[in-house]
Amino acid sequence: MRKAKAPKFKAPIVIIGGGVAGLALASGLIQRGVEVKILDRGWLPWQMGMGFIVLRTGLDALHELFPRVRWGDVGAPVLRAKIMDSSSELLSDTTLDAYAIGRGTLLNTMLDQLPPGTLIDHAGVSEFLRGADGRVRAVICDDGRVIPCSMVIGADGLRSATREFLYPDVQLEDVRVREVVSIFDAPHVAEILGTTFIKHYDPDGGFGVGMLNVGGGQVVWFVQHDADRYDWAGLSPGMLRWAIWEKVSRWPAPIPALWAMTKFTKSHLWFTRDLYPDFDYVQNNIVLIGDAAHPVLSFTSHGATGALEDAVLLAPLLADAKDDEERASSAAAFGMVRRDMFERIVVEGREILERFLLPLHKQPKGVMLPLVK
Template identity: 25%
Template sequence: MNKVAVVGAGISGLSMANYLEKNKIDYHIYERRKKEDLAGHGFLIPQEGIEYLTQIIDPALLFEHGSFLKKYVQYSHTGKKLAEKNLNNVFAISRHSLIHLLSQNISPEKITYEKTIIPCDLQKGRLKHPDGSYLEADIAIISDGSRSRIRRSLFTGEKMRTVRENEVVNIIQDQEIANSIENDFMKFHYDQGGLTFGILKLSHDTILWYSQFDNEKYKVNECSSDNLKKYMLEVFEEWHPLVSSIIRKSSYENVHLWCVYELEELNPFYTENIVFIGDAAHPLIPFTSQGVTSALKDSHILTKYLVEEDTVLKAFKKYEAERKPEIEIHIRNGRALLNQFLLPIDQYTDHILPISYK
C-alpha cells in the first residue's frame, strides 16, 4: 500500500489520519470546508471512546479540554427531578477542542482544505478532483459525513429519511451560570413529550447546551441568529429559570441547527478500493451519543486490518464484519430512544440514559 486518501477532516477523518500516522502509513486528507469551523457543537464520549482516543491523544492534554460528568439527572421542564444515574467515565468536550487536539499530530502539508473530491463516472473505484484529474491514492477512506456525497453517488439505490427530531446546539461561556451547576449531565423534558433541553458543563466557565425538537410539532427553520434566539425564548419561556437564563445569555453567532437523517438500511461499508467510516458509513441519530466512539473504533479497526492483512479487500471485509453488527445495535437503540422522546413523560417505560451501549 503506497498512499491513502482520506476524504473529510471531521472527527472520523482526523481520527483515521492519527491512526495512520501512528502506524506510519502514508496519507493525505482532503476537506471541502474551510479550516476554521467554530459551530457550537460538542460530544459525550463514554469510557470505551476515551480508551480509543487516548491511544492517539495524550490523556493529560485531552482531559484539560473537557470535563468528566458525574451523574445523569433527568428533570421535568419545570425542574422536578425525575431520575438520576451515576455515570462511569463519560467525558464531555466541544467539537472545536476535539478537532484542535486531533489536528495537532497532523502535519499541515498532509491536509488540503477547500478541496471537493467526487466519484469518477467513467471508472469504478476512482475518485477525482473537480478539474477532472484523478486522485493519486491506492485506497480512499471516505469520512464526509452522514449525507456523504460519495456514498450517495456510489450507492444510488440508498434510501435516506429525515428523523422526527431537530437539534439546536450551542456553547456559552458564563462563569456565574457554570458556578451554579455541578459536573452533571442535566436534561429537562417537556411533560407532553417531543421537547428537551440538555446541559453539559465543559469547564469552570463553559457550558454546552442543546435542545431537541419533535419537528412535526416545532418548526425550527434555518434563520438569523436573532430570530432563532427569539424563537428559543418563546418555546422555553415557562421552563426552569436555568434553561431560560442560558438561552437568554448565549451568543448565537456560532449556533448549530442540526437536521437529523438516517439510512433505512446500511450500505456495504466498502466498494472496490473505497471504504467508508464514521457517519459516512453509518449515520447514527444523536440520542445514541456514540458518534465519536464509533468513528474512533472504525478508524482503529480499519487501520489494524490494513496493517495485518496482505490485501486491501481482506482488510475491508474484516473491518465491515467486525463493525456492522455493533452499529446495527446502536441504530436500534437510537430508534428506541427517539420513540420515547416523542412520548409524554408519564408514558415513559423507563428513565433511560441517553447513551447507547452495545
C-alpha cells in the same frame, strides 16, 4: 508512540473528510508508518457543530490515537446524568463514564498532532479513477488535481459524497425531532454544571433542554423539539430566540440565563437524521467510516464515539496488511462487524426517539437516559 514501519504501498491512503473520523484514522495510520493524505472541501471546525459526548470506548480510542494529548485538560469528564421535568422534579439520576468536548476544540487538537501537510484544504473530490481491477487508483479534486491512492476512506460525514458515489439510491431518513444547539463561554455556568449532564423534559413530551460543561469554561446547551409541534425551520435568529423564550422562560435555572447569553445568529438548527445500515460499508478498496457509514440519532451519543471506534479498529488492520487483497479482506471483515453493531444502535436510537415524543406519564420507567450503551 509506535515505531513507524517501512511503507509497503506505492501510493497513500486517501481519506476524504477532515472531521473526527478522518483525523482519528489518519493519526492511527501515521503512527504505524502508513502514508496518508486527507482531502477536505473546506475545513472550518467552528462551523461544523458544537460539541460531543464521547463514551468510554471513544475516550479510550482518543488516548490510543493521540497519546501526547492530555485530554482531561481540553475537555471535561461527564460522570453523572440528571434527568428532570420542566419543574425540576427528578426523573432519573445515573452515573456515567463519559467525556464532553467542544467540536472545534476536538478537531483543532487532533489536527495539531498530525504532520504538516497531511490535510489538504479546499480539496473537494469530483471523481474516482479506477484501474482495470476495479480498484480506485486516483482521486480527482474539483480543481483538477490528481491524487494517487492505494485505498479511499470515505469519512465525509452525514451527507457523504463518497457514500452517494457508491450507493446513489441510499437516502438519509427524515426524523421529526430537530435540535437548536449553541456553545459559548460561560465559566460560572460550567463550574455549576461540573461533571453533570442535565436534561429537562416537557411533561407533554416532544420537547427537552440539555446542557453540559465541555471544558475550557464553555457550555453547550441544546433544545430538542418535535418539528410537528414546533416548526422553527424558517425562522430568523431573532424569531427563533423568542420562540424558544416563549417555551422556556419559566423553566428552572440556569435555562433562562443560558437563553439570555445565547447569540442565536451563531446557533445551529440541526435536522437530525439517521440511516439504517442495509448496505456494505466496504466496496473493493473504498471504505466508509464515521457518519459516512453509520449516521445515528443524537439520542444515542454514538456519533463521535462510533467514529473514534472505527479509527482505532481499522488502523491496525490496514497497516498490517501485506498487499491490496489483504487490505480489502481486512476492511470487509471490519465493515461487517461495524454494520452489525450499528444496526442495533440505529434501532435503539429510534426507540428512544419514539419515547421522547410521548408524554412523560406514558413513558416506561428507567429509560430516561438518552444514551445507547
